[in-house]
Amino acid sequence: METNSQQPAKPLPADSGWRVGVLFSRTGVTAATESEHFFGTVLAIEEINAAGGVDGRLLDPVVYDPKSDPDEYRRLASRMLQEDEVTVIFGCSTSSSRKAVLPVIERYNALLWYCSIYEGFEYSPNVIYTGAVPNQNSMQLAAYLLRNHGRRFFLVGADYIYPRESNRIMRDMVEQHGGEIVEEVYLPSDAEPAALQEVVEQIRAVEPDVVFSTLIGRGARAFYKLYREHGIDPARIPIASLTMTEGETRMIGPELCGNHIISASYVNTLKLPGNQRFLKSWRARFGEQPASMWSEMAYNQVHLFALALARTRSLDTAKLVDAVYEVEFDSPEGLLKIDRANNHAILTPRIAVCRPDGAFDIVWEGRHPVKPDPYLTSYGFAEFWLDGEPV
Structure with missing residues:
Protein backbone atom coordinates (compact mmCIF):
# COMPACT_ATOMS: atom_id res chain seq x y z
CA MET A 1 0.00 0.00 0.00
CA GLU A 2 1.68 3.21 -1.14
CA THR A 3 1.06 6.80 -0.10
CA ASN A 4 -0.67 8.84 -2.78
CA SER A 5 -0.48 12.57 -2.17
CA GLN A 6 -0.97 13.76 -5.74
CA GLN A 7 -3.96 12.39 -7.62
CA PRO A 8 -7.47 11.68 -6.34
CA ALA A 9 -8.69 8.15 -6.85
CA LYS A 10 -11.12 7.49 -9.67
CA PRO A 11 -14.65 6.41 -8.76
CA LEU A 12 -15.07 2.65 -8.46
CA PRO A 13 -17.98 0.56 -9.74
CA ALA A 14 -20.51 -0.32 -7.08
CA ASP A 15 -19.43 -3.98 -7.06
CA SER A 16 -15.76 -3.12 -6.59
CA GLY A 17 -13.83 -2.86 -3.30
CA TRP A 18 -14.81 -1.16 -0.07
CA ARG A 19 -13.11 2.20 -0.35
CA VAL A 20 -11.63 3.52 2.93
CA GLY A 21 -9.33 6.43 3.75
CA VAL A 22 -6.01 6.17 5.60
CA LEU A 23 -4.78 9.51 6.96
CA PHE A 24 -1.62 9.14 9.05
CA SER A 25 1.53 11.24 8.80
CA ARG A 26 4.69 9.62 7.44
CA THR A 27 6.67 12.86 7.69
CA GLY A 28 6.86 15.77 10.15
CA VAL A 29 7.02 16.04 13.93
CA THR A 30 4.85 12.99 14.70
CA ALA A 31 6.08 10.80 11.82
CA ALA A 32 7.48 8.09 14.11
CA THR A 33 4.30 7.29 16.02
CA GLU A 34 1.99 7.91 13.07
CA SER A 35 4.05 5.60 10.89
CA GLU A 36 3.32 2.94 13.50
CA HIS A 37 -0.40 3.73 13.16
CA PHE A 38 0.06 3.37 9.41
CA PHE A 39 1.85 0.01 9.63
CA GLY A 40 -0.79 -1.43 11.97
CA THR A 41 -3.49 -0.29 9.55
CA VAL A 42 -1.62 -1.82 6.62
CA LEU A 43 -1.24 -5.17 8.38
CA ALA A 44 -4.94 -5.40 9.24
CA ILE A 45 -6.07 -4.44 5.73
CA GLU A 46 -3.72 -7.00 4.19
CA GLU A 47 -4.94 -9.72 6.58
CA ILE A 48 -8.58 -8.99 5.83
CA ASN A 49 -7.98 -8.93 2.09
CA ALA A 50 -5.90 -12.11 2.18
CA ALA A 51 -8.88 -13.80 3.84
CA GLY A 52 -11.14 -12.71 0.97
CA GLY A 53 -12.18 -9.27 2.14
CA VAL A 54 -15.65 -8.54 3.47
CA ASP A 55 -18.68 -10.04 1.75
CA GLY A 56 -16.45 -10.95 -1.21
CA ARG A 57 -15.10 -7.42 -1.68
CA LEU A 58 -11.60 -6.25 -0.75
CA LEU A 59 -10.80 -3.17 1.31
CA ASP A 60 -9.55 -0.51 -1.11
CA PRO A 61 -7.50 2.14 0.75
CA VAL A 62 -6.98 5.73 -0.38
CA VAL A 63 -3.82 6.91 1.42
CA TYR A 64 -2.44 10.41 2.01
CA ASP A 65 0.36 11.85 4.15
CA PRO A 66 -0.83 14.97 6.07
CA LYS A 67 2.78 15.70 7.17
CA SER A 68 1.90 16.31 10.86
CA ASP A 69 0.09 19.54 9.86
CA PRO A 70 -3.49 20.05 11.16
CA ASP A 71 -4.38 22.21 8.16
CA GLU A 72 -3.20 19.45 5.84
CA TYR A 73 -5.30 16.91 7.74
CA ARG A 74 -8.36 19.06 7.19
CA ARG A 75 -7.60 19.58 3.50
CA LEU A 76 -6.93 15.91 2.81
CA ALA A 77 -9.95 14.73 4.79
CA SER A 78 -12.11 17.08 2.68
CA ARG A 79 -10.47 15.72 -0.46
CA MET A 80 -11.19 12.14 0.54
CA LEU A 81 -14.84 12.86 1.28
CA GLN A 82 -15.51 15.15 -1.68
CA GLU A 83 -13.34 13.73 -4.47
CA ASP A 84 -12.37 10.17 -3.53
CA GLU A 85 -15.84 8.91 -2.53
CA VAL A 86 -14.54 7.88 0.90
CA THR A 87 -16.94 7.80 3.86
CA VAL A 88 -14.78 5.89 6.37
CA ILE A 89 -11.37 7.24 7.46
CA PHE A 90 -8.78 5.61 9.70
CA GLY A 91 -6.66 8.52 10.78
CA CYS A 92 -5.33 11.31 12.97
CA SER A 93 -3.00 10.92 15.93
CA THR A 94 -2.79 14.15 17.91
CA SER A 95 -5.84 15.87 19.33
CA SER A 96 -5.05 18.91 17.20
CA SER A 97 -5.33 16.83 14.03
CA ARG A 98 -8.55 15.18 15.21
CA LYS A 99 -10.08 18.56 16.09
CA ALA A 100 -9.05 19.84 12.64
CA VAL A 101 -10.91 17.13 10.72
CA LEU A 102 -13.92 16.67 12.99
CA PRO A 103 -16.05 19.47 11.47
CA VAL A 104 -15.43 18.00 8.01
CA ILE A 105 -16.27 14.48 9.16
CA GLU A 106 -19.52 15.64 10.75
CA ARG A 107 -20.49 17.90 7.85
CA TYR A 108 -20.36 14.97 5.41
CA ASN A 109 -21.71 12.43 7.92
CA ALA A 110 -18.61 10.29 7.50
CA LEU A 111 -17.02 7.99 10.11
CA LEU A 112 -13.58 8.59 11.63
CA TRP A 113 -11.77 5.77 13.44
CA TYR A 114 -9.39 7.39 15.93
CA CYS A 115 -6.86 5.05 17.56
CA SER A 116 -4.76 7.36 19.75
CA ILE A 117 -4.97 7.85 23.47
CA TYR A 118 -6.28 11.32 24.17
CA GLU A 119 -7.46 13.67 26.91
CA GLY A 120 -11.16 12.81 26.71
CA PHE A 121 -13.96 15.38 27.05
CA GLU A 122 -15.30 14.70 23.56
CA TYR A 123 -18.04 12.68 21.91
CA SER A 124 -19.13 12.61 18.30
CA PRO A 125 -21.59 10.18 16.71
CA ASN A 126 -19.23 10.25 13.72
CA VAL A 127 -16.12 9.02 15.59
CA ILE A 128 -15.15 5.63 17.03
CA TYR A 129 -12.47 6.25 19.67
CA THR A 130 -10.34 3.13 20.18
CA GLY A 131 -7.53 4.63 22.32
CA ALA A 132 -7.52 5.05 26.10
CA VAL A 133 -8.99 8.05 27.92
CA PRO A 134 -7.80 9.33 31.34
CA LEU A 270 1.80 -9.35 26.88
CA LYS A 271 1.38 -13.13 27.22
CA LEU A 272 -1.96 -13.47 25.45
CA PRO A 273 -2.83 -15.76 22.52
CA GLY A 274 -4.11 -12.79 20.51
CA ASN A 275 -0.81 -11.00 21.00
CA GLN A 276 1.21 -14.04 19.93
CA ARG A 277 -0.81 -14.23 16.69
CA PHE A 278 -0.40 -10.50 16.13
CA LEU A 279 3.37 -10.52 16.74
CA LYS A 280 3.84 -13.48 14.40
CA SER A 281 2.03 -11.60 11.60
CA TRP A 282 3.78 -8.33 12.49
CA ARG A 283 7.27 -9.84 12.34
CA ALA A 284 6.53 -11.66 9.10
CA ARG A 285 5.50 -8.33 7.52
CA PHE A 286 7.80 -5.79 9.21
CA GLY A 287 10.75 -7.78 10.55
CA GLU A 288 12.49 -6.54 13.68
CA GLN A 289 10.63 -3.24 13.93
CA PRO A 290 8.84 -3.50 17.30
CA ALA A 291 5.07 -3.43 17.58
CA SER A 292 3.62 -0.95 20.08
CA MET A 293 0.28 0.39 21.26
CA TRP A 294 0.35 2.85 18.33
CA SER A 295 0.42 0.03 15.77
CA GLU A 296 -1.68 -2.39 17.82
CA MET A 297 -4.69 -0.13 18.31
CA ALA A 298 -4.62 0.94 14.66
CA TYR A 299 -4.60 -2.76 13.74
CA ASN A 300 -7.48 -3.51 16.13
CA GLN A 301 -9.80 -0.83 14.83
CA VAL A 302 -9.57 -2.00 11.21
CA HIS A 303 -10.56 -5.50 12.33
CA LEU A 304 -13.45 -4.08 14.38
CA PHE A 305 -14.57 -2.13 11.33
CA ALA A 306 -14.43 -5.27 9.16
CA LEU A 307 -16.55 -7.21 11.67
CA ALA A 308 -19.13 -4.40 11.68
CA LEU A 309 -19.06 -4.15 7.89
CA ALA A 310 -19.71 -7.89 7.60
CA ARG A 311 -22.98 -7.26 9.43
CA THR A 312 -24.08 -4.16 7.53
CA ARG A 313 -22.70 -4.93 4.05
CA SER A 314 -22.89 -1.17 3.74
CA LEU A 315 -20.64 1.81 4.44
CA ASP A 316 -23.60 3.80 5.74
CA THR A 317 -22.34 5.61 8.85
CA ALA A 318 -25.35 5.08 11.09
CA LYS A 319 -25.55 1.36 10.22
CA LEU A 320 -21.82 0.87 10.84
CA VAL A 321 -21.95 2.62 14.22
CA ASP A 322 -24.91 0.51 15.31
CA ALA A 323 -23.13 -2.64 14.16
CA VAL A 324 -19.85 -1.88 15.91
CA TYR A 325 -21.61 -2.01 19.30
CA GLU A 326 -22.55 -5.62 18.57
CA VAL A 327 -19.12 -6.98 17.61
CA GLU A 328 -15.96 -7.77 19.56
CA PHE A 329 -12.41 -8.55 18.47
CA ASP A 330 -9.97 -10.92 20.15
CA SER A 331 -7.22 -8.32 20.00
CA PRO A 332 -3.56 -8.51 21.06
CA GLU A 333 -4.47 -6.82 24.38
CA GLY A 334 -7.61 -8.86 25.05
CA LEU A 335 -11.25 -8.86 24.01
CA LEU A 336 -12.01 -5.44 22.53
CA LYS A 337 -15.47 -3.84 22.49
CA ILE A 338 -16.90 -0.36 21.95
CA ASP A 339 -19.14 1.19 24.60
CA ARG A 340 -22.53 2.10 23.17
CA ALA A 341 -22.81 5.00 25.64
CA ASN A 342 -19.95 7.06 24.21
CA ASN A 343 -18.28 5.33 21.20
CA HIS A 344 -15.05 4.71 23.18
CA ALA A 345 -13.25 1.40 23.72
CA ILE A 346 -13.49 -0.74 26.86
CA LEU A 347 -9.84 -1.38 27.81
Whole structure:
Protein backbone atom coordinates (compact mmCIF):
# COMPACT_ATOMS: atom_id res chain seq x y z
CA MET A 1 0.00 0.00 0.00
CA GLU A 2 1.68 3.21 -1.14
CA THR A 3 1.06 6.80 -0.10
CA ASN A 4 -0.67 8.84 -2.78
CA SER A 5 -0.48 12.57 -2.17
CA GLN A 6 -0.97 13.76 -5.74
CA GLN A 7 -3.96 12.39 -7.62
CA PRO A 8 -7.47 11.68 -6.34
CA ALA A 9 -8.69 8.15 -6.85
CA LYS A 10 -11.12 7.49 -9.67
CA PRO A 11 -14.65 6.41 -8.76
CA LEU A 12 -15.07 2.65 -8.46
CA PRO A 13 -17.98 0.56 -9.74
CA ALA A 14 -20.51 -0.32 -7.08
CA ASP A 15 -19.43 -3.98 -7.06
CA SER A 16 -15.76 -3.12 -6.59
CA GLY A 17 -13.83 -2.86 -3.30
CA TRP A 18 -14.81 -1.16 -0.07
CA ARG A 19 -13.11 2.20 -0.35
CA VAL A 20 -11.63 3.52 2.93
CA GLY A 21 -9.33 6.43 3.75
CA VAL A 22 -6.01 6.17 5.60
CA LEU A 23 -4.78 9.51 6.96
CA PHE A 24 -1.62 9.14 9.05
CA SER A 25 1.53 11.24 8.80
CA ARG A 26 4.69 9.62 7.44
CA THR A 27 6.67 12.86 7.69
CA GLY A 28 6.86 15.77 10.15
CA VAL A 29 7.02 16.04 13.93
CA THR A 30 4.85 12.99 14.70
CA ALA A 31 6.08 10.80 11.82
CA ALA A 32 7.48 8.09 14.11
CA THR A 33 4.30 7.29 16.02
CA GLU A 34 1.99 7.91 13.07
CA SER A 35 4.05 5.60 10.89
CA GLU A 36 3.32 2.94 13.50
CA HIS A 37 -0.40 3.73 13.16
CA PHE A 38 0.06 3.37 9.41
CA PHE A 39 1.85 0.01 9.63
CA GLY A 40 -0.79 -1.43 11.97
CA THR A 41 -3.49 -0.29 9.55
CA VAL A 42 -1.62 -1.82 6.62
CA LEU A 43 -1.24 -5.17 8.38
CA ALA A 44 -4.94 -5.40 9.24
CA ILE A 45 -6.07 -4.44 5.73
CA GLU A 46 -3.72 -7.00 4.19
CA GLU A 47 -4.94 -9.72 6.58
CA ILE A 48 -8.58 -8.99 5.83
CA ASN A 49 -7.98 -8.93 2.09
CA ALA A 50 -5.90 -12.11 2.18
CA ALA A 51 -8.88 -13.80 3.84
CA GLY A 52 -11.14 -12.71 0.97
CA GLY A 53 -12.18 -9.27 2.14
CA VAL A 54 -15.65 -8.54 3.47
CA ASP A 55 -18.68 -10.04 1.75
CA GLY A 56 -16.45 -10.95 -1.21
CA ARG A 57 -15.10 -7.42 -1.68
CA LEU A 58 -11.60 -6.25 -0.75
CA LEU A 59 -10.80 -3.17 1.31
CA ASP A 60 -9.55 -0.51 -1.11
CA PRO A 61 -7.50 2.14 0.75
CA VAL A 62 -6.98 5.73 -0.38
CA VAL A 63 -3.82 6.91 1.42
CA TYR A 64 -2.44 10.41 2.01
CA ASP A 65 0.36 11.85 4.15
CA PRO A 66 -0.83 14.97 6.07
CA LYS A 67 2.78 15.70 7.17
CA SER A 68 1.90 16.31 10.86
CA ASP A 69 0.09 19.54 9.86
CA PRO A 70 -3.49 20.05 11.16
CA ASP A 71 -4.38 22.21 8.16
CA GLU A 72 -3.20 19.45 5.84
CA TYR A 73 -5.30 16.91 7.74
CA ARG A 74 -8.36 19.06 7.19
CA ARG A 75 -7.60 19.58 3.50
CA LEU A 76 -6.93 15.91 2.81
CA ALA A 77 -9.95 14.73 4.79
CA SER A 78 -12.11 17.08 2.68
CA ARG A 79 -10.47 15.72 -0.46
CA MET A 80 -11.19 12.14 0.54
CA LEU A 81 -14.84 12.86 1.28
CA GLN A 82 -15.51 15.15 -1.68
CA GLU A 83 -13.34 13.73 -4.47
CA ASP A 84 -12.37 10.17 -3.53
CA GLU A 85 -15.84 8.91 -2.53
CA VAL A 86 -14.54 7.88 0.90
CA THR A 87 -16.94 7.80 3.86
CA VAL A 88 -14.78 5.89 6.37
CA ILE A 89 -11.37 7.24 7.46
CA PHE A 90 -8.78 5.61 9.70
CA GLY A 91 -6.66 8.52 10.78
CA CYS A 92 -5.33 11.31 12.97
CA SER A 93 -3.00 10.92 15.93
CA THR A 94 -2.79 14.15 17.91
CA SER A 95 -5.84 15.87 19.33
CA SER A 96 -5.05 18.91 17.20
CA SER A 97 -5.33 16.83 14.03
CA ARG A 98 -8.55 15.18 15.21
CA LYS A 99 -10.08 18.56 16.09
CA ALA A 100 -9.05 19.84 12.64
CA VAL A 101 -10.91 17.13 10.72
CA LEU A 102 -13.92 16.67 12.99
CA PRO A 103 -16.05 19.47 11.47
CA VAL A 104 -15.43 18.00 8.01
CA ILE A 105 -16.27 14.48 9.16
CA GLU A 106 -19.52 15.64 10.75
CA ARG A 107 -20.49 17.90 7.85
CA TYR A 108 -20.36 14.97 5.41
CA ASN A 109 -21.71 12.43 7.92
CA ALA A 110 -18.61 10.29 7.50
CA LEU A 111 -17.02 7.99 10.11
CA LEU A 112 -13.58 8.59 11.63
CA TRP A 113 -11.77 5.77 13.44
CA TYR A 114 -9.39 7.39 15.93
CA CYS A 115 -6.86 5.05 17.56
CA SER A 116 -4.76 7.36 19.75
CA ILE A 117 -4.97 7.85 23.47
CA TYR A 118 -6.28 11.32 24.17
CA GLU A 119 -7.46 13.67 26.91
CA GLY A 120 -11.16 12.81 26.71
CA PHE A 121 -13.96 15.38 27.05
CA GLU A 122 -15.30 14.70 23.56
CA TYR A 123 -18.04 12.68 21.91
CA SER A 124 -19.13 12.61 18.30
CA PRO A 125 -21.59 10.18 16.71
CA ASN A 126 -19.23 10.25 13.72
CA VAL A 127 -16.12 9.02 15.59
CA ILE A 128 -15.15 5.63 17.03
CA TYR A 129 -12.47 6.25 19.67
CA THR A 130 -10.34 3.13 20.18
CA GLY A 131 -7.53 4.63 22.32
CA ALA A 132 -7.52 5.05 26.10
CA VAL A 133 -8.99 8.05 27.92
CA PRO A 134 -7.80 9.33 31.34
CA ASN A 135 -9.86 6.95 33.50
CA GLN A 136 -8.13 4.08 31.67
CA ASN A 137 -4.51 5.28 31.99
CA SER A 138 -3.91 8.60 33.84
CA MET A 139 -5.81 7.71 37.01
CA GLN A 140 -3.98 4.41 37.36
CA LEU A 141 -0.62 6.05 36.67
CA ALA A 142 -1.17 8.77 39.26
CA ALA A 143 -2.11 6.20 41.90
CA TYR A 144 0.88 4.01 41.08
CA LEU A 145 3.36 6.89 41.16
CA LEU A 146 2.02 8.31 44.43
CA ARG A 147 2.30 4.93 46.06
CA ASN A 148 5.65 3.83 44.65
CA HIS A 149 7.69 6.91 43.78
CA GLY A 150 6.69 9.82 45.99
CA ARG A 151 4.52 12.92 46.01
CA ARG A 152 6.57 15.61 44.24
CA PHE A 153 5.69 15.69 40.51
CA PHE A 154 7.32 17.72 37.72
CA LEU A 155 5.03 18.15 34.67
CA VAL A 156 6.43 18.87 31.20
CA GLY A 157 4.46 18.84 27.97
CA ALA A 158 4.05 20.06 24.42
CA ASP A 159 1.98 23.21 24.10
CA TYR A 160 -1.35 22.02 22.70
CA ILE A 161 -4.63 20.61 23.96
CA TYR A 162 -3.70 16.99 24.81
CA PRO A 163 -0.71 17.78 27.07
CA ARG A 164 -2.44 20.71 28.76
CA GLU A 165 -5.60 18.74 29.51
CA SER A 166 -3.63 15.63 30.56
CA ASN A 167 -1.52 17.71 32.92
CA ARG A 168 -4.60 19.45 34.31
CA ILE A 169 -6.08 16.05 35.12
CA MET A 170 -2.81 14.77 36.59
CA ARG A 171 -2.43 17.91 38.72
CA ASP A 172 -5.95 17.57 40.11
CA MET A 173 -5.50 13.88 40.97
CA VAL A 174 -2.09 14.40 42.56
CA GLU A 175 -3.12 17.42 44.62
CA GLN A 176 -6.38 15.79 45.74
CA HIS A 177 -4.37 12.94 47.23
CA GLY A 178 -1.62 14.75 49.07
CA GLY A 179 0.89 15.24 46.28
CA GLU A 180 2.54 18.41 45.00
CA ILE A 181 3.26 19.74 41.53
CA VAL A 182 6.68 21.36 41.87
CA GLU A 183 6.71 22.73 38.30
CA GLU A 184 4.62 22.67 35.09
CA VAL A 185 6.40 23.58 31.85
CA TYR A 186 5.26 23.69 28.19
CA LEU A 187 7.40 23.71 25.06
CA PRO A 188 6.65 23.82 21.31
CA SER A 189 5.80 20.44 19.77
CA ASP A 190 9.15 20.40 17.97
CA ALA A 191 11.15 22.00 20.79
CA GLU A 192 14.72 23.17 20.25
CA PRO A 193 17.52 21.34 22.13
CA ALA A 194 18.35 24.44 24.18
CA ALA A 195 14.78 24.65 25.53
CA LEU A 196 14.76 20.95 26.36
CA GLN A 197 18.12 21.23 28.08
CA GLU A 198 16.81 24.08 30.22
CA VAL A 199 13.95 21.87 31.42
CA VAL A 200 16.35 19.03 32.24
CA GLU A 201 18.44 21.46 34.25
CA GLN A 202 15.31 22.57 36.13
CA ILE A 203 14.58 18.94 36.97
CA ARG A 204 18.10 18.48 38.30
CA ALA A 205 17.71 21.58 40.43
CA VAL A 206 14.34 20.79 42.05
CA GLU A 207 14.83 16.99 42.26
CA PRO A 208 11.19 15.84 42.01
CA ASP A 209 10.21 12.27 42.81
CA VAL A 210 8.91 11.72 39.28
CA VAL A 211 8.57 13.55 35.95
CA PHE A 212 5.29 13.23 34.05
CA SER A 213 5.98 13.95 30.39
CA THR A 214 3.46 14.73 27.66
CA LEU A 215 6.10 15.81 25.17
CA ILE A 216 5.66 14.27 21.72
CA GLY A 217 7.65 13.29 18.65
CA ARG A 218 11.23 14.38 18.10
CA GLY A 219 11.19 16.67 21.13
CA ALA A 220 10.19 13.82 23.45
CA ARG A 221 12.94 11.57 22.13
CA ALA A 222 15.54 14.33 22.54
CA PHE A 223 14.29 14.95 26.10
CA TYR A 224 14.89 11.32 27.11
CA LYS A 225 18.42 11.45 25.69
CA LEU A 226 19.27 14.73 27.44
CA TYR A 227 17.90 13.35 30.70
CA ARG A 228 20.59 10.66 30.85
CA GLU A 229 23.29 12.87 29.38
CA HIS A 230 22.78 15.24 32.30
CA GLY A 231 23.24 12.45 34.79
CA ILE A 232 19.68 12.02 36.06
CA ASP A 233 19.15 8.41 37.14
CA PRO A 234 15.72 7.05 36.06
CA ALA A 235 15.90 4.51 38.89
CA ARG A 236 15.70 7.47 41.29
CA ILE A 237 13.66 10.00 39.25
CA PRO A 238 11.82 8.18 36.46
CA ILE A 239 9.98 9.79 33.56
CA ALA A 240 6.38 8.55 33.48
CA SER A 241 4.45 8.79 30.23
CA LEU A 242 1.31 7.68 28.44
CA THR A 243 3.00 7.64 25.03
CA MET A 244 6.67 6.57 25.06
CA THR A 245 6.47 3.05 23.61
CA GLU A 246 8.70 0.37 22.12
CA GLY A 247 9.30 1.99 18.74
CA GLU A 248 10.55 5.22 20.24
CA THR A 249 12.64 3.58 22.96
CA ARG A 250 14.55 1.90 20.13
CA MET A 251 15.02 5.28 18.40
CA ILE A 252 16.21 6.92 21.64
CA GLY A 253 18.53 4.07 22.53
CA PRO A 254 17.08 1.32 24.74
CA GLU A 255 19.96 1.58 27.20
CA LEU A 256 18.89 5.17 27.93
CA CYS A 257 15.28 4.21 28.70
CA GLY A 258 15.62 1.63 31.46
CA ASN A 259 13.41 2.29 34.53
CA HIS A 260 11.16 4.82 32.80
CA ILE A 261 7.44 4.11 33.18
CA ILE A 262 4.44 3.92 30.87
CA SER A 263 0.72 3.54 31.48
CA ALA A 264 -0.91 1.84 28.49
CA SER A 265 -3.43 -0.86 27.68
CA TYR A 266 -0.86 -2.65 25.48
CA VAL A 267 2.83 -3.47 25.57
CA ASN A 268 4.25 -6.09 23.25
CA THR A 269 5.42 -8.41 26.04
CA LEU A 270 1.80 -9.35 26.88
CA LYS A 271 1.38 -13.13 27.22
CA LEU A 272 -1.96 -13.47 25.45
CA PRO A 273 -2.83 -15.76 22.52
CA GLY A 274 -4.11 -12.79 20.51
CA ASN A 275 -0.81 -11.00 21.00
CA GLN A 276 1.21 -14.04 19.93
CA ARG A 277 -0.81 -14.23 16.69
CA PHE A 278 -0.40 -10.50 16.13
CA LEU A 279 3.37 -10.52 16.74
CA LYS A 280 3.84 -13.48 14.40
CA SER A 281 2.03 -11.60 11.60
CA TRP A 282 3.78 -8.33 12.49
CA ARG A 283 7.27 -9.84 12.34
CA ALA A 284 6.53 -11.66 9.10
CA ARG A 285 5.50 -8.33 7.52
CA PHE A 286 7.80 -5.79 9.21
CA GLY A 287 10.75 -7.78 10.55
CA GLU A 288 12.49 -6.54 13.68
CA GLN A 289 10.63 -3.24 13.93
CA PRO A 290 8.84 -3.50 17.30
CA ALA A 291 5.07 -3.43 17.58
CA SER A 292 3.62 -0.95 20.08
CA MET A 293 0.28 0.39 21.26
CA TRP A 294 0.35 2.85 18.33
CA SER A 295 0.42 0.03 15.77
CA GLU A 296 -1.68 -2.39 17.82
CA MET A 297 -4.69 -0.13 18.31
CA ALA A 298 -4.62 0.94 14.66
CA TYR A 299 -4.60 -2.76 13.74
CA ASN A 300 -7.48 -3.51 16.13
CA GLN A 301 -9.80 -0.83 14.83
CA VAL A 302 -9.57 -2.00 11.21
CA HIS A 303 -10.56 -5.50 12.33
CA LEU A 304 -13.45 -4.08 14.38
CA PHE A 305 -14.57 -2.13 11.33
CA ALA A 306 -14.43 -5.27 9.16
CA LEU A 307 -16.55 -7.21 11.67
CA ALA A 308 -19.13 -4.40 11.68
CA LEU A 309 -19.06 -4.15 7.89
CA ALA A 310 -19.71 -7.89 7.60
CA ARG A 311 -22.98 -7.26 9.43
CA THR A 312 -24.08 -4.16 7.53
CA ARG A 313 -22.70 -4.93 4.05
CA SER A 314 -22.89 -1.17 3.74
CA LEU A 315 -20.64 1.81 4.44
CA ASP A 316 -23.60 3.80 5.74
CA THR A 317 -22.34 5.61 8.85
CA ALA A 318 -25.35 5.08 11.09
CA LYS A 319 -25.55 1.36 10.22
CA LEU A 320 -21.82 0.87 10.84
CA VAL A 321 -21.95 2.62 14.22
CA ASP A 322 -24.91 0.51 15.31
CA ALA A 323 -23.13 -2.64 14.16
CA VAL A 324 -19.85 -1.88 15.91
CA TYR A 325 -21.61 -2.01 19.30
CA GLU A 326 -22.55 -5.62 18.57
CA VAL A 327 -19.12 -6.98 17.61
CA GLU A 328 -15.96 -7.77 19.56
CA PHE A 329 -12.41 -8.55 18.47
CA ASP A 330 -9.97 -10.92 20.15
CA SER A 331 -7.22 -8.32 20.00
CA PRO A 332 -3.56 -8.51 21.06
CA GLU A 333 -4.47 -6.82 24.38
CA GLY A 334 -7.61 -8.86 25.05
CA LEU A 335 -11.25 -8.86 24.01
CA LEU A 336 -12.01 -5.44 22.53
CA LYS A 337 -15.47 -3.84 22.49
CA ILE A 338 -16.90 -0.36 21.95
CA ASP A 339 -19.14 1.19 24.60
CA ARG A 340 -22.53 2.10 23.17
CA ALA A 341 -22.81 5.00 25.64
CA ASN A 342 -19.95 7.06 24.21
CA ASN A 343 -18.28 5.33 21.20
CA HIS A 344 -15.05 4.71 23.18
CA ALA A 345 -13.25 1.40 23.72
CA ILE A 346 -13.49 -0.74 26.86
CA LEU A 347 -9.84 -1.38 27.81
CA THR A 348 -7.70 -3.01 30.50
CA PRO A 349 -5.26 -0.54 32.11
CA ARG A 350 -1.65 -1.62 32.60
CA ILE A 351 1.50 -0.01 33.98
CA ALA A 352 4.92 -1.13 32.78
CA VAL A 353 8.58 -0.29 33.38
CA CYS A 354 11.08 -0.12 30.55
CA ARG A 355 13.93 -2.63 30.47
CA PRO A 356 17.44 -1.80 29.19
CA ASP A 357 16.55 -3.59 25.93
CA GLY A 358 13.65 -1.18 25.27
CA ALA A 359 10.84 -3.66 26.01
CA PHE A 360 8.48 -3.25 28.96
CA ASP A 361 7.74 -5.40 32.01
CA ILE A 362 4.20 -5.09 33.34
CA VAL A 363 4.26 -4.16 37.03
CA TRP A 364 0.52 -3.66 37.50
CA GLU A 365 -2.57 -4.72 35.57
CA GLY A 366 -6.25 -4.03 36.08
CA ARG A 367 -8.25 -7.04 37.18
CA HIS A 368 -10.85 -6.43 34.49
CA PRO A 369 -11.47 -4.13 31.53
CA VAL A 370 -12.48 -0.59 32.42
CA LYS A 371 -15.43 1.11 30.76
CA PRO A 372 -14.47 4.46 29.24
CA ASP A 373 -15.49 7.59 31.13
CA PRO A 374 -14.28 10.33 28.77
CA TYR A 375 -15.92 13.08 30.85
CA LEU A 376 -14.51 11.79 34.17
CA THR A 377 -17.92 11.79 35.83
CA SER A 378 -16.41 9.75 38.69
CA TYR A 379 -13.44 12.05 39.07
CA GLY A 380 -10.64 11.17 41.47
CA PHE A 381 -9.65 7.92 43.21
CA ALA A 382 -12.77 7.31 45.31
CA GLU A 383 -13.62 4.11 43.43
CA PHE A 384 -10.16 3.27 42.13
CA TRP A 385 -8.42 0.24 43.65
CA LEU A 386 -4.82 -0.81 43.16
CA ASP A 387 -3.96 -4.44 43.95
CA GLY A 388 -7.13 -4.78 45.99
CA GLU A 389 -6.50 -1.78 48.24
CA PRO A 390 -8.14 1.64 47.98
CA VAL A 391 -5.81 4.53 47.20
